Structures are given as C-alpha cells and as structure tokens.
Amino acid sequence: MSPPLHISISEKLRHQIESGVYTSGDRLPSEHQLMETFSVSRITARQAVANLVSQGLAIAYRGKGVFVTPQKKVTYSLSSPLVFLEQDMARQGIAFSFENLVFEPAAAPSDAAAALGIPKASPVYVQKKLFRMDGAAGAVDLTYLIADLGDRFAPLLEHQMTFPILAQNGIPIDCLDAVIECTHADYDLSGYLEVPLGHALMVYRYTAYSSDQQPVLHGATISRADRFCYSLSTRAGASA
Numbered sequence: 001m002s003p004p005l006h007i008s009i010s011e012k013l014r015h016q017i018e019s020g021v022y023t024s025g026d027r028l029p030s031e032h033q034l035m036e037t038f039s040v041s042r043i044t045a046r047q048a049v050a051n052l053v054s055q056g057l058a059i060a061y062r063g064k065g066v067f068v069t070p071q072k073k074v075t076y077s078l079s080s081p082l083v084f085l086e087q088d089m090a091r092q093g094i095a096f097s098f099e100n101l102v103f104e105p106a107a108a109p110s111d112a113a114a115a116l117g118i119p120k121a122s123p124v125y126v127q128k129k130l131f132r133m134d135g136a137a138g139a140v141d142l143t144y145l146i147a148d149l150g151d152r153f154a155p156l157l158e159h160q161m162t163f164p165i166l167a168q169n170g171i172p173i174d175c176l177d178a179v180i181e182c183t184h185a186d187y188d189l190s191g192y193l194e195v196p197l198g199h200a201l202m203v204y205r206y207t208a209y210s211s212d213q214q215p216v217l218h219g220a221t222i223s224r225a226d227r228f229c230y231s232l233s234t235r236a237g238a239s240a
Contacts, residue, residue: 006044009034010051017057017068028058028066054196056226069194069226074133078232082173084163085131095134098141101192102128103158105150112144115207115218125150127157130192131221131228138227140192143219162217163208171210178206180230183222193224204230 003011013029016022029037034045049066052058060066074094076085089096107121116124124144131139143162149171150157156165163173185199193201204221 005038005040006047006051009038009040009045009048010055013048013052014055014057017052022068024068024072026068028052028068030065054199056195056199056224059194072134072136073227073229074138075229075231078178078230082163082176084161086161086164089133097132097135098161099130099132100127100158101130101140102126103154105147106144108144112218116144116146116215118146123147125154125157127162131223133227136227137193137224139221139223140189141219141221143217145217146215149216166210166216171216173208173216174211174213175209176206177209178204180204189222193222195224201225202228 002008013022022028028049031042031045031049034040034048035042038045040048049058049060053060053066057069058066059069074089074092076088077083086096104126105123106126108116108118108124110120112124113120113122116122118124124147127141127143127145129141129143130137131141145157145162149166153165153169166173181203183201183203185193185195185197185201187197189195189201190197190199193199195201202223202225204223206219206221207215208217208219210216
C-alpha cells in the first residue's frame with residue numbers, strides 16, 4: 001500500500017534536507033509551491049509541512065515561511081572521571097552558553113526531596129537554565145540545590161554553571177546517579193526548545209553527590225534529540 005500523499009511529500013523533502021539540497025536556515029517551498037509541484041490540495045501540502053515540523057526538521061514562522069532547522073547534533077560524554085558539560089563542548093569546538101531562566105528559593109517537590117534526603121517541601125533553590133550549543137537551543141536544565149549551598153553561592157550560580165562553582169569552593173562532585181528516559185514538550189518547553197507542543201524529548205535525570213557521599217543537587221536536563229545526545233564507554237570487569 002502506498003503511503004498517504006502528505007507522507008510522500010514530507011519524505012521527499014526530508015531526503016532533500018539530509019542530502020544537503022536544503023541546508024540549515026534555508027526556506028522550504030511554500031504551501032502554494034507544494035500544491036503546484038505535486039498537484040495536491042492545500043490541506044495535503046499543509047500536512048506535509050507539519051510532518052517536517054513535528055520531526056524537528058523545520059520551523060514555521062508566521063508570515064515568513066518554513067525554514068530548515070540546524071541539524072548539527074552535539075554529544076556529551078558520560079565519562080568517569082566526570083567531565084563538565086561546558087568542558088566537553090569546548091573540547092569539541094562547540095560554543096556553549098546558557099541563559100538563566102529561573103533562580104529562586106522554593107519548596108522541594110517530592111521527587112527532589114527524596115533524592116536529596118530531605119523532608120518534602122523543605123527549602124531548596126530551584127534553577128532553570130536554557131543551554132545553547134553554537135547558538136541553537138539544545139536543552140533545558142532544571143535543578144534543585146540544597147538551601148545552604150544556594151544561599152552561599154547564589155550570586156555566582158546565576159551566571160556560571162553549578163558543578164564548577166561547587167568544585168572551586170571545596171565541594172567537588174564525587175559521583176552521579178542518573179537515568180535517561182523520554183518525555184514530551186509542554187507549553188514552556190516547546191517555546192524554549194522551538195519544537196511543537198507534545199514533541200518527543202530526551203530527559204537525563206541525575207542526583208549529584210559530594211565527596212562525603214551527601215546528595216547536594218537533583219535535576220533533569222531535557223533536550224532535543226536532534227541536537228543533543230549522550231555517549232557512554234564501559235569496560236567489562238575482570239573474570240572471576
């Protein structure tokens with residue numbers, strides 16, 4: 001059975017994007033142009049464009065058209081010993097920056113409280129940051145930091161990454177417990193990461209421990225899978 005027309009059109013455009021016919025920032029054919037080229041209705045042309053947008057391959061700007069999104073994907077190495085994100089990006093020649101969206105005292109939600117070993121609704125600092133790689137929005141990082149450290153380092157944490165600040169002040173991160181899973185973009189995430197509402201996203205949830213094995217921070221990095229991924233190298237232990 002042949003695929004629907006809108007799928008055939010969007011797949012042809014996807015192949016053209018992947019082969020370099022259309023590159024990052026290029027304007028894609030308009031609905032009217034697609035209607036003429038493929039002899040299809042406006043509804044079919046519109047759905048074909050929507051397919052590309054939902055895949056993260058294109059972004060539509062009202063009154064301007066539909067454009068190819070940046071396709072470069074960066075990789076963060078989950079290594080031991082721990083390599084900080086900005087250091088890993090610099091090693092790859094990628095310009096890393098972040099925008100501080102929220103940094104304020106808050107009551108710890110149940111999951112953060114459990115991870116940090118404190119009672120539910122205990123005071124913590126919540127911070128939300130937007131990570132950019134080579135200028136493109138790649139991930140939103142949401143963290144909960146124990147209140148004492150938030151009080152001590154608030155002026156620094158609003159402008160610098162958390163782990164290096166802690167390490168520079170005698171609180172090195174000794175280990176991380178983490179899990180990678182999936183989620184979908186809510187209204188806020190769709191705006192920050194420039195994806196449609198409900199778009200599939202990747203989540204890296206982690207709890208960081210200091211050298212005395214005390215949890216100091218619990219967070220989640222929510223990222224676009226087309227712009228951000230993780231690598232992991234493991235080594236088998238010696239045979240018994």
